Each structure stands twice: as structure tokens, then as C-alpha cells.
Amino acid sequence: MTDRAPALEMRGITKRFPGILANDHIDLEVRPGEIHALLGENGAGKTTLMNILYGLVAPDEGEIHIDGEPVVIRDPADAIARGIGMVHQHFMLVPVFTVTENVMLGSEVMRGPVLLDLAEAGRRIRALSDQLGFSIDPDVRVEQLSVGQQQRVEIVKALYRRARILVLDEPTAVLTPQETEEIFVVLRRLRDEGASVVFISHKLDEVVRIADRITVIRRGRVVGERAPRETSEQELADLMVGREVLLRVDRGVSRPGEVVLEIRGLRARDDRGHEAVRGVDLDVRGGEIVGVAGVAGNGQEELVEAIVGLRKPSGGRVALSGADITGASPRRVRERGVGYVPADRQRFGLVLGFPLDDNFALTGYHRPPFARGIVRVDAAIRAHAERLMAEYDVRAPGPSVRASTLSGGNQQKVVVAREFGDDRLLILDQPTRGLDVGSTEFIHRRSIEQRDAGTAVLLFSADLDEVLELSDRIVVIHRGRIVGEFDAATAERERIGLLMARGEAA
Amino acid sequence: MVAALRRRATPIWRVVALPLLAIVLALAIAALIIVVSSAFTGIGFFPLLPLFAYGNLFAGAFGGLTAINNTLVAAAPLMLGGLAVGLGFKGGLFNIGVAGQFLAGAFTAAVVGAALADAPTAIGMTAALGAGALAGAALGFIPGFLKARTGAHEVVTTIMLNNATALLLAWAVGDLVRAEGFTFPRTGEIGNAGLPVLLGRNLHLGVPLAFAAIFVVRWLLERTTLGFEIRTVGANPNAARYAGMPPVVIVPLTMALSGLLGGTAGAVQMLGVIGFYASGISASVGFDSIAVALLGRSHPIGILFAALLFGAFRAGAPLMQITTQVPIEIIDIIQALIILFLAADLIVRRVFRLRARALEIEGATTVTRTWGEQVRT
Numbered sequence: 001m002t003d004r005a006p007a008l009e010m011r012g013i014t015k016r017f018p019g020i021l022a023n024d025h026i027d028l029e030v031r032p033g034e035i036h037a038l039l040g041e042n043g044a045g046k047t048t049l050m051n052i053l054y055g056l057v058a059p060d061e062g063e064i065h066i067d068g069e070p071v072v073i074r075d076p077a078d079a080i081a082r083g084i085g086m087v088h089q090h091f092m093l094v095p096v097f098t099v100t101e102n103v104m105l106g107s108e109v110m111r112g113p114v115l116l117d118l119a120e121a122g123r124r125i126r127a128l129s130d131q132l133g134f135s136i137d138p139d140v141r142v143e144q145l146s147v148g149q150q151q152r153v154e155i156v157k158a159l160y161r162r163a164r165i166l167v168l169d170e171p172t173a174v175l176t177p178q179e180t181e182e183i184f185v186v187l188r189r190l191r192d193e194g195a196s197v198v199f200i201s202h203k204l205d206e207v208v209r210i211a212d213r214i215t216v217i218r219r220g221r222v223v224g225e226r227a228p229r230e231t232s233e234q235e236l237a238d239l240m241v242g243r244e245v246l247l248r249v250d251r252g253v254s255r256p257g258e259v260v261l262e263i264r265g266l267r268a269r270d271d272r273g274h275e276a277v278r279g280v281d282l283d284v285r286g287g288e289i290v291g292v293a294g295v296a297g298n299g300q301e302e303l304v305e306a307i308v309g310l311r312k313p314s315g316g317r318v319a320l321s322g323a324d325i326t327g328a329s330p331r332r333v334r335e336r337g338v339g340y341v342p343a344d345r346q347r348f349g350l351v352l353g354f355p356l357d358d359n360f361a362l363t364g365y366h367r368p369p370f371a372r373g374i375v376r377v378d379a380a381i382r383a384h385a386e387r388l389m390a391e392y393d394v395r396a397p398g399p400s401v402r403a404s405t406l407s408g409g410n411q412q413k414v415v416v417a418r419e420f421g422d423d424r425l426l427i428l429d430q431p432t433r434g435l436d437v438g439s440t441e442f443i444h445r446r447s448i449e450q451r452d453a454g455t456a457v458l459l460f461s462a463d464l465d466e467v468l469e470l471s472d473r474i475v476v477i478h479r480g481r482i483v484g485e486f487d488a489a490t491a492e493r494e495r496i497g498l499l500m501a502r503g504e505a506a
Numbered sequence: 507m508v509a510a511l512r513r514r515a516t517p518i519w520r521v522v523a524l525p526l527l528a529i530v531l532a533l534a535i536a537a538l539i540i541v542v543s544s545a546f547t548g549i550g551f552f553p554l555l556p557l558f559a560y561g562n563l564f565a566g567a568f569g570g571l572t573a574i575n576n577t578l579v580a581a582a583p584l585m586l587g588g589l590a591v592g593l594g595f596k597g598g599l600f601n602i603g604v605a606g607q608f609l610a611g612a613f614t615a616a617v618v619g620a621a622l623a624d625a626p627t628a629i630g631m632t633a634a635l636g637a638g639a640l641a642g643a644a645l646g647f648i649p650g651f652l653k654a655r656t657g658a659h660e661v662v663t664t665i666m667l668n669n670a671t672a673l674l675l676a677w678a679v680g681d682l683v684r685a686e687g688f689t690f691p692r693t694g695e696i697g698n699a700g701l702p703v704l705l706g707r708n709l710h711l712g713v714p715l716a717f718a719a720i721f722v723v724r725w726l727l728e729r730t731t732l733g734f735e736i737r738t739v740g741a742n743p744n745a746a747r748y749a750g751m752p753p754v755v756i757v758p759l760t761m762a763l764s765g766l767l768g769g770t771a772g773a774v775q776m777l778g779v780i781g782f783y784a785s786g787i788s789a790s791v792g793f794d795s796i797a798v799a800l801l802g803r804s805h806p807i808g809i810l811f812a813a814l815l816f817g818a819f820r821a822g823a824p825l826m827q828i829t830t831q832v833p834i835e836i837i838d839i840i841q842a843l844i845i846l847f848l849a850a851d852l853i854v855r856r857v858f859r860l861r862a863r864a865l866e867i868e869g870a871t872t873v874t875r876t877w878g879e880q881v882r883t
Contacts, residue, residue, distance in 0.1 A: 331750030348748040351741045363749045
């Protein structure tokens with residue numbers, strides 16, 4: 001295997017952006033029939049490197065070889081012609097087009113000069129997807145597909161263009177654990193058929209499981225290359241972050257106090273009017289973290305929204321330290337002492353076009369010290385932002401840059417810094433989704449500090465490991481009901497997993 | 507010159523580059539039209555005609571105190587109307603109803619002004635202005651309320667309200683408030699309720715009022731909590747709800763404020779220039795206001811300059827037509843071209859080789875972005 005020329009070789013790739021060195025003489029070698037993981041924190045330079053490979057960014061220095069031959073890639077068309085396929089983190093699909101139309105877009109099969117040969121294209125797509133072991137109906141519209149299926153359409157799209165080097169940028173970030181397993185099967189099959197896969201990720205466990213070799217990047221440089229057999233998650237984490245990382249924060253002992261959040265028989269409907277929360281009873285005490293485990297879409301979103309006032313409950317009661325807040329407005333719920341880190345920071349937690357200081361004051365803008373009467377106090381808003389940026393290590397040039405310019409991890413820190421305070425109740429919805437280990441460790445540590453200060457913490461996470469790691473008590477939600485409760489000390493992963501999947505421990 | 511400016515790209519240049527270049531490009535193409543059409547007129551083919559036409563346009567707008575006064579008087583309602591549209595854009599709303607709000611404001615100011623024609627100016631004028639502003643606000647509130655409660659898109663409802671308003675007022679002036687002693691349906695003389703002339707023949711109090719409005723709106727948007735709420739709802743309604751700002755309140759309020767400015771534009775024009783309401787008075791200010799807001803990128807200071815430019819076009823055009831026989835309608839072509847190039851900004855970028863970064867217009871995206879989106883209650 002090793003005597004063949006590498007499928008892809010990038011040598012001395014350097015790219016400077018104003019103020020930063022995004023890639024600093026990066027060497028990367030990917031062999032034919034190999035899954036090669038590119039591991040690094042958010043902002044380490046992984047995506048820049050792949051954008052150079054795909055012709056989206058021109059390197060300042062360095063060269064690219066494909067099958068041993070030096071090539072120059074000016075634009076994505078060049079890259080595609082060289083057999084490079086890219087699956088972006090955010091899919092590039094037209095929702096109202098069918099699978100066939102999406103796949104052939106840009107390389108249409110024609111029947112005569114004006115007519116598309118959709119039937120022929122559909123046949124090729126069916127053959128390709130059968131070969132990979134998944135079935136996609138070429139005639140179905142993309143908007144009707146799940147996220148996991150859409151990703152497969154992207155893969156088919158790349159292979160349809162005869163890609164032999166497939167780059168996937170954070171492919172599992174949007175997938176459920178089940179879908180992740182399925183995509184791994186597909187990638188392994190691709191590899192076995194001789195293709196090369198570049199798998200960009202910052203998730204250690206996945207990288208160790210799927211990759212044949214791992215290249216670790218930190219701050220634009222290659223800091224190590226390992227085979228999964230000869231390394232550990234701990235070593236990879238340390239390499240990636242550049243210091244020793246605690247993969248598991250020390251939770252310590254919880255000292256639960258009074259009941260802060262009391263939910264009784266809560267019911268709520270989803271946007272389509274179906275009952276998504278069907279009678280939930282739940283208590284959270286001060287000084288404890290209660291984790292809600294469940295497969296996404298089992299009513300978690302509606303439950304959170306019903307608690308914080310973003311959704312009107314259709315029945316039941318929510319009380320905060322004895323005071324009824326059922327159906328109260330988001331503003332009133334906040335004023336009663338609830339902090340809330342929403343699942344989707346870009347949709348709910350931030351206004352991306354606003355500067356950071358406005359985002360730090362997004363939920364408290366109407367109160368002193370940020371406002372005197374109806375007039376905003378810029379000095380206080382700015383000082384507050386500067387203090388939180390320092391305290392939470394938000395990496396940005398200053399409080400006046402737009403939130404959209406920050407990396408995902410730093411954006412999340414802005415939300416977390418704003419919501420973590422002296423509240424009675426803190427609701428964390430997917431607090432570390434998409435974050436690298438460094439940021440995750442930081443947010444976990446802060447969450448435990450909040451708990452130790454006496455705050456009641458309610459944690460929702462699609463990542464069962466996160467729930468197990470942080471929670472003092474774990475409840476399992478299934479089809480809008482709480483179907484089990486565990487003490488963290490005695491919780492068994494398998495039993496929780498079964499309850500999540502089936503709603504009963506068979 | 508463009509290349510030199512591009513190299514020393516400062517933030518302010520980045521903000522004004524696109525509008526400025528759109529104006530340059532529009533003037534250039536209009537010049538071409540003037541040259542070509544000169545061949546078919548009495549003048550005969552005359553390549554230098556645009557220079558003379560633009561020269562006279564400039565002289566008519568800025569050559570002397572009277573010209574400058576005319577420009578300012580023409581700009582005043584455009585400033586107010588531009589602010590109305592711009593405020594809406596900031597709040598994620600496209601208020602196409604400024605034309606109707608302008609008419610409502612003008613009509614109400616005319617009726618109240620005529621009723622108080624003999625009262626002291628301080629009372630009559632203030633009451634007429636206030637009534638016009640409130641009429642505009644009420645008319646703006648309706649589509650805002652409908653959007654917040656039912657999700658009806660404000661583009662549709664404001665356009666329909668424009669027609670409804672114009673027809674309703676035509677009936678009212680013919681039947682309800684028709685003044686005695688005139689051969690056609692109109693309201694009575696406003697007498698003392700008119701805006702006092704401060705300078706020259708026609709520079710009325712509405713001009714400083716419009717300038718003041720620019721700075722009040724800027725203050726409102728940038729320095730107050732309400733302005734922050736309006737901007738947040740405009741930029742990300744979900745985040746606004748999350749932060750405890752109810753769009754169901756903010757959206758109607760924004761539309762009412764926008765309508766208030768549109769109504770004030772009408773009242774100022776009525777009390778400062780027109781003097782009486784008759785069916786068929788021009789509501790073109792309402793539509794020009796959209797152009798002003800787009801050109802000013804919804805920023806109050808930008809709107810100030812855009813309104814001055816459009817005011818200068820209106821004020822200078824008659825002199826251009828008299829001396830060079832280039833018809834006033836060329837102004838409409840120039841304005842239309844400016845908006846075309848702002849909307850299709852790719853053309854301007856290609857021509858001047860500008861980089862795409864950070865040159866977007868706020869307003870143009872509002873139209874498509876909010877389409878079909880519902881404000882949840």
C-alpha cells in the first residue's frame with residue numbers, strides 16, 4: 001500500500017490572513033484507500049487547508065500533488081476535475097429540487113441540446129447509492145429528506161462527479177448518533193473500494209474509531225501524526241489543545257437544597273399542533289445538575305420552550321421557587337431568575353450582525369446599568385462586555401466586532417458568559433454542541449461552579465456522554481414523557497440508552 | 507481615481523462606495539440617453555448636451571439662495587419619508603405604504619388646518635401637524651398589527667392600503683369636507699395654520715423640522731432601548747423573542763412610528779407647500795422615499811444626503827428643461843437607474859472592480875428575507 005504514490009500530498013502549505021497565520025507550512029499526506037482524519041480545535045486551520053485544496057482559497061506558499069503529480073487548483077471546477085469531492089458542513093443543496101436534479105446540477109446529462117435526461121441520471125444515482133449500501137429515491141425532493149439523508153446526497157453528488165478524494169468537513173456535527181454510525185459504514189465501504197477520505201473533526205472518539213491515520217493541527221501547524229492504535233484520546237486532546245486537558249471534569253459532590261424548578265403535568269404542542277410534551281413531572285433543586293437524556297425530537301425542545309416562556313403550555317404547571325410561572329412571558333421568566341443557553345446560538349442566542357457588546361447586553365439591555373430610563377448607557381454596556389470577554393476568554397479583537405466574525409466556540413462563550421450569573425435556575429440546551437474540547441471543558445467547569453454556588457441546573461444534551469458526565473441526576477425523556485430517573489452514581493449507560501430508544505427498559 | 511480610493515479603503519469609504527458609484531453610473535447612462543434622444547429633437551444630435559443639461563441641473567439646484575431654498579424645500583418631505591421607510595427596514599419591515607400615509611397626513615393636516623385657519627399659528631399649525639402625524643401613525647399601525655397577529659405580509663397590506671386611502675380621501679374631499687366657493691372639490695384655506703416662511707420666498711419651518719427628525723430618529727435607533735428592540739426584531743426576530751422583546755408589540759409599534767414619519771411628511775408638504783387638499787395631489791414622495799431609504803442605506807445620515815440629492819434633482823430640473831430642452835422626466839430615469847444599480851449591485855462591483863465584502867444594502871435584503879416569515883405570538 002505504501003509503495004504507491006500518495007493519493008494526495010500537500011506540502012508546505014502556508015496561508016496568511018490579515019492578522020493571522022491560518023496555515024503555517026502544513027504537510028499532509030493521504031494514501032489511496034485510507035480514511036485520514038484532520039483533527040484540530042475550531043479555528044486551528046482545518047477548513048482553510050481544505051478550502052485551499054478545493055480551490056476556494058489560494059495558498060501563499062506550498063504545493064499540492066495528486067497521485068504524485070504536481071497540480072495547481074484555481075477553483076472548485078479544477079478540484080472536481082482532479083477527482084476531489086467536498087461535503088461541506090452546511091449542505092449545498094437546493095431544497096425544492098429532487099435528488100436527481102441536485103446531483104446533476106452543474107454536470108447535467110443531456111438528451112439533445114436542450115432536454116435533460118433525468119431518467120438516465122436517476123439510474124446512475126440509484127446505481128451509485130446501491131453500491132454504497134444505502135437507498136436514496138432519486139425522485140424525492142431534498143427538503144423531504146432527513147439531515148443524514150441529505151448528507152448522503154452530498155456524497156453521491158461528489159462520487160457522481162467521479163471523486164476519488166472525498167473531503168468531509170465536520171460531517172457528524174449535524175447527525176444523530178445513529179446516523180453517525182450509518183455514515184461510518186458508508187465511509188468504510190468507500191475506503192475499501194480504494195477511495196481516499198479526508199475526515200475533518202474535533203471529536204476525539206469518532207476520529208479514533210473511524211480513521212486509519214490522524215493528523216493533528218494546532219494554530220495552523222501540524223503538531224503530530226498518529227495511527228489510532230498507537231495513541232489515546234487523552235494524547236490527542238493534549239496535542240490538539242497544546243496543554244493537558246481534563247477530558248472529564250471532576251464533578252465533586254452535589255449538595256442539593258430547596259426545590260427551585262417544579263414542573264407538574266406539563267403539556268405543550270409542537271409547531272404543527274401535535275402534543276410533544278405529554279405530562280412531564282420534574283423537580284430540580286438548587287445546587288444540583290439534572291440532565292435530560294433523550295433522542296432528539298422527543299419533546300425536549302418544546303419542554304424547554306414551555307419552561308422559559310417561548311411556548312405556551314397546553315396544560316400543567318411550572319413553578320419557580322414556589323411562584324407560578326406557567327405561561328409567563330420570556331421577560332418575566334428571566335426576571336424571576338432564569339438563565340437560558342439556547343440550543344441554537346445563531347438562531348436564538350445571538351444577533352450575528354450586532355457587535356459583541358450589544359450581544360452581551362441582549363437580555364439585560366432594558367435594565368440598569370445598561371439603560372437609564374429609555375436611554376442606553378454605552379459605557380456600561382462596553383465595560384460589561386470587556387469584563388465578560390476577559391473572564392470567559394472570548395477571543396476577539398474587541399467588543400465592537402460583529403458576533404458573526406467569531407468562531408462557533410467563541411460565539412457560544414458569549415452566550416454562556418451572558419447567561420451564567422447569579423440566577424436561581426440555569427437551563428442549558430446543548431451547551432457544547434459543535435465545540436472543541438478546550439471550550440467544552442471550560443463550559444463544563446463553569447457549569448459545575450454555577451451548581452456549587454447553589455444554582456439549579458437543568459441540562460439538555462443529545463450527547464449522552466455529556467449528560468452522564470455532568471449530571472447529578474439523570475432523567476430520560478421519550479415521546480414527551482419522563483420514562484426513567486437515575487442517580488448519576490448508579491446510572492448505567494446501557495439501560496439509559498435502551499430507555500432513550502424504546503421508552504421502556506426491556 | 508477609483509483605483510486609488512480602493513487601495514486606501516477606509517470603513518467610511520466602504521459604506522458609501524456603492525451608493526456613490528451607483529449615482530455615477532446612473533448619471534453616465536442617463537447622459538447617453540440624453541445624447542441619443544437629442545438626435546430626435548429640435549436640437550439635433552449634440553454629444554455635449556449632457557454636460558449642459560447637468561450643468562443647468564446643478565445651477566437650478568445650488569446656484570444661488572433661491573435655488574438652494576428650492577432644493578431644501580423639495581428635500582424636506584423626502585427626508586421624513588425616507589426616515590419612514592428606513593426605520594421600517596431597520597425593524598425588518600418594508601413599509602411601501604408611505605404613499606398612503608403621506609396622503610393621510612396631508613389630508614388630515616389640511617382639514618385641521620382649515621378648521622383652525624383663524625387661530626394663532628402656534629395652535630393651528632401645531633394641531634394640524636400633530637393630527638397629520640397621528641393619521642399617518644394610525645395608518646401605519648394597521649398593517650403592523652395585522653402582521654403581528656395574523657402574519658399578513660406588510661408589503662401586501664400596505665400596497666392595498668395605499669389604494670384604499672387614496673380613494674377614501676377622494677370621497678371625503680368631494681363629500682365630507684368639501685369647502686364652499688371653489689369650482690372643484692378641495693379643502694378650505696389653511697390661513698394661519700400654514701408653516702411660516704423662515705428664509706427667502708419659500709423656505710418654511712418644515713425644513714428645520716425634517717433636519718431635526720433625522721437626528722431624533724438616529725438617536726432613537728442608536729441610543730434608546732426601543733431603538734435596540736426595533737433593530738433586534740429586524741435583525742433576528744427569534745433572538746428578540748428569546749431576549750424578552752415581544753415582536754407582537756414591537757412590529758406594530760415600528761410600523762406606527764414609520765407611519766408617523768410618513769404622515770408628518772404629508773403634513774409638512776401640505777402646510778408648507780401645497781396649502782389645500784384636492785383629489786389627485788401627487789403622492790410621488792411616498793415612492794421616492796423608498797428610493798431615498800435604499801440609497802441612504804437606511805441610515806439617518808445616509809437618508810439625509812440621499813434626500814438632498816433627490817431634492818436637488820427636483821429643484822434643478824425645471825431650469826434644465828427651460829435652457830436645454832432636456833425634459834424633466836430624465837430625473838425619473840436617473841432615480842430609477844440609481845435604484846436598479848443599488849439592487850443589482852453586482853453590476854456596480856463589476857464595473858468598478860469592487861470587492862464584494864461588506865458592501866450590501868440593508869433594505870434590499872429585507873424585502874426577500876421577511877417574505878413569508880411569521881412573527882410568532
